[in-house]
Amino acid sequence: xxxxxxxxxxxxxxxxxxxxxxxxxxxxxxxxxxxxxxxxxxxxxxxxxxxxxxxxxxxxxxxxxxxxxxxxxxxxxxxxxxxxxxxxxxxxxxxxxxxxxxxxxxxxxxxxxxxxxxxxxxxxxxxxxxxxxxxxxxxxxxxxxxxxxxxxxxxxxxxxxxxxxxxxxxxxxxxxxxxxxxxxxxxxxxxxxxxxxxxxxxxxxxxxxxxxxxxxxxxxxxxxxxxxxxxxxxxxxxxxxxxxxxxxxxxxxxxxxxxxxxxxxxxxxxxxxxxxxxxxxxxxxxxxxxxxxxxxxxxxxxxxxxxxxxxxxxxxxxxxxxxxxxxxxxxxxxxxxx
Amino acid sequence: xxxxxxxxxxxxxxxxxxxxxxxxxxxxxxxxxxxxxxxxxxxxxxxxxxxxxxxxxxxxxxxxxxxxxxxxxxxxxxxxxxxxxxxxxxxxxxxxxxxxxxxxxxxxxxxxxxxxxxxxxxxxxxxxxxxxxxxxxxxxxxxxxxxxxxxxxxxxxxxxxxxxxxxxxxxxxxxxxxxxxxxxxxxxxxxxxxxxxxxxxxxxxxxxxxxxxxxxxxxxxxxxxxxxxxxxxxxxxxxxxxxxxxxxxxxxxxxxxxxxxxxxxxx
Numbered sequence: 001x002x003x004x005x006x007x008x009x010x011x012x013x014x015x016x017x018x019x020x021x022x023x024x025x026x027x028x029x030x031x032x033x034x035x036x037x038x039x040x041x042x043x044x045x046x047x048x049x050x051x052x053x054x055x056x057x058x059x060x061x062x063x064x065x066x067x068x069x070x071x072x073x074x075x076x077x078x079x080x081x082x083x084x085x086x087x088x089x090x091x092x093x094x095x096x097x098x099x100x101x102x103x104x105x106x107x108x109x110x111x112x113x114x115x116x117x118x119x120x121x122x123x124x125x126x127x128x129x130x131x132x133x134x135x136x137x138x139x140x141x142x143x144x145x146x147x148x149x150x151x152x153x154x155x156x157x158x159x160x161x162x163x164x165x166x167x168x169x170x171x172x173x174x175x176x177x178x179x180x181x182x183x184x185x186x187x188x189x190x191x192x193x194x195x196x197x198x199x200x201x202x203x204x205x206x207x208x209x210x211x212x213x214x215x216x217x218x219x220x221x222x223x224x225x226x227x228x229x230x231x232x233x234x235x236x237x238x239x240x241x242x243x244x245x246x247x248x249x250x251x252x253x254x255x256x257x258x259x260x261x262x263x264x265x266x267x268x269x270x271x272x273x274x275x276x277x278x279x280x281x282x283x284x285x286x287x288x289x290x291x292x293x294x295x296x297x298x299x300x301x302x303x304x305x306x307x308x309x310x311x312x313x314x315x316x317x318x319x320x321x322x323x324x325x326x327x328x329x330x331x332x333x334x335x336x337x338x
Numbered sequence: 339x340x341x342x343x344x345x346x347x348x349x350x351x352x353x354x355x356x357x358x359x360x361x362x363x364x365x366x367x368x369x370x371x372x373x374x375x376x377x378x379x380x381x382x383x384x385x386x387x388x389x390x391x392x393x394x395x396x397x398x399x400x401x402x403x404x405x406x407x408x409x410x411x412x413x414x415x416x417x418x419x420x421x422x423x424x425x426x427x428x429x430x431x432x433x434x435x436x437x438x439x440x441x442x443x444x445x446x447x448x449x450x451x452x453x454x455x456x457x458x459x460x461x462x463x464x465x466x467x468x469x470x471x472x473x474x475x476x477x478x479x480x481x482x483x484x485x486x487x488x489x490x491x492x493x494x495x496x497x498x499x500x501x502x503x504x505x506x507x508x509x510x511x512x513x514x515x516x517x518x519x520x521x522x523x524x525x526x527x528x529x530x531x532x533x534x535x536x537x538x539x540x541x542x543x544x545x546x547x548x549x550x551x552x553x554x555x556x557x558x559x560x561x562x563x564x565x566x567x568x569x570x571x572x573x574x575x576x577x578x579x580x581x582x583x584x585x586x587x588x589x590x591x592x593x594x595x596x597x598x599x600x601x602x603x604x605x
Contacts (some may be wrong), residue, residue, distance in 0.1 A: 021552060023549040023551070025562065025565060025566060026559065026560075026561075026562030026563035026564065026565070026566055027562075027563045027567065027568075027569050028566055031391060031392070031393065035392075046551055046552030047551065048551060048553075048554050048558075049393075049554065049558070049559060049562035049563070050562050051562040051564045051565055052562070052565070055546070058547075059546075059547075062458060062468075063458065064454075064458045064461055064467070064468040064550060065468060065550050065551045066467075066550075066551055094507055162408040200564055200565065201563075201564055201565055201566060201568070202566045204373065204567055205373060205374045206375065209376065210371050221567075223389060224372075228371065228373050228376070253393070265347055268372050280566075
């Protein structure tokens with residue numbers, strides 16, 4: 001019975017030329033794109049998913065998985081590059097690279113785009129419910145305001161939560177200064193009694209149903225929440241924030257490098273990128289794809305903020321061994337009893 | 339009278355807590371909106387999308403294949419091991435029982451990573467690749483102790499003279515095992531097999547570390563959606579699985595009640 005079921009799934013009229021193993025975040029692609037790609041090039045795509053950069057890193061580091069394309073975030077790309085875990089991408093095989101927004105080429109984590117091509121991007125900011133927050137929101141400091149005690153949702157993510165606290169204090173979110181980190185820890189401990197919960201993706205349901213007044217969220221999710229509940233507004237605070245990128249890379253030792261480059265090139269096609277951005281709802285780094293989106297969304301400052309707002313934002317850097325201090329600070333803060 | 343009402347209320351409350359989440363999950367599998375926050379009209383689109391979602395269907399296939407195979411193999415190994423342990427002397431039995439308990443109390447993450455390292459170590463000399471086979475081996479590994487621990491108590495209850503009587507009456511050892519011992523310990527074997535099946539069905543941590551590219555089970559597929567939000571297709575799938583399990587249970591109960599009434603008629 002099971003065998004028949006297997007045949008049904010793998011049932012294909014012609015034998016595929018080659019295979020391609022793709023490793024991506026869960027629910028982070030329009031699956032019809034994979035089918036189109038398979039038909040167009042006669043390549044069978046094996047598609048797996050992960051939930052955090054760190055999980056993906058462990059799997060690829062173990063060296064036993066032959067993934068040909070993975071989609072990690074900026075600081076993880078930098079880390080993998082340093083540890084010689086990535087193949088060089090031959091830009092001659094990615095003619096569609098010309099479609100990528102000039103602003104998003106040659107970024108600090110990969111200065112020559114030798115190892116990664118942008119997939120999606122966004123910012124982190126504050127989402128607030130207009131019916132509960134009457135004052136203008138423009139600073140991270142509002143998340144430390146006792147007025148909103150037990151109405152604040154923070155991200156249960158070490159790098160993001162420490163990062164915005166550092167920004168609130170006026171430091172860099174890539175600081176390697178232990179004194180600054182300690183100050184951030186104190187601020188986080190101070191904030192703890194005011195926080196309703198440290199959340200992951202459940203932030204969406206909680207904000208849409210009006211359980212909390214303020215939350216720290218990724219811009220892509222903010223668009224979706226604003227669609228579901230128009231009272232929710234998103235702002236990138238004036239102290240600046242995190243600008244993030246997820247990029248497509250080819251892990252070292254890939255046996256299908258040609259097919260991987262074909263796939264990366266295909267994802268940069270403006271029609272495909274449009275389809276994908278339309279499904280996921282995050283911001284695409286390909287202007288021609290953005291131009292095909294709903295005009296409302298194109299004008300949407302959440303998804304596509306002005307350059308002056310972006311200028312205040314920083315991209316996460318790989319901190320190397322200093323990440324141990326971040327781990328320690330996060331653990332000490334988590335262990336603190338209110 | 340009051341006591342009866344209280345009892346009924348208490349039982350009702352327990353069932354409410356057990357089944358309310360499942361009811362909510364089923365209701366929201368028909369929700370038009372992707373959000374679990376509010377109701378937005380009735381739709382069957384998630385069921386249609388589920389049937390077209392190759393990734394989730396593949397994950398379902400691998401989940402069932404691994405669960406069925408690993409529980410069958412683990413049951414076979416576990417029953418043999420349990421009979422062996424049962425017939426050891428006291429000191430040996432203590433040693434083996436502790437060895438059996440170790441994987442049960444070991445945290446999943448330790449089991450998962452150590453198995454991954456083991457498989458990678460082996461893959462240097464053989465052409466073993468992380469994938470379906472290693473996933474299956476890992477599941478068998480953590481299932482065997484549970485089967486042993488379900489079967490051992492049944493063996494303890496067994497009258498030790500039974501087997502000898504069978505031998506005295508001329509049964510060859512293996513025949514006696516099959517016809518005398520096995521029927522006696524069958525409830526324990528079935529419990530162990532079902533336990534192994536369930537454990538295999540919802541294991542995430544060990545699976546994540548021991549599988550390779552192209553092979554994911556449902557736990558991995560669902561868990562990886564944690565950052566972006568669980569897609570309602572998963573609600574649709576869970577609803578279907580719940581209904582299938584419910585039907586199976588009803589069928590089993592119906593058959594056993596029929597057998598029981600048939601037995602009563604005989605008497």
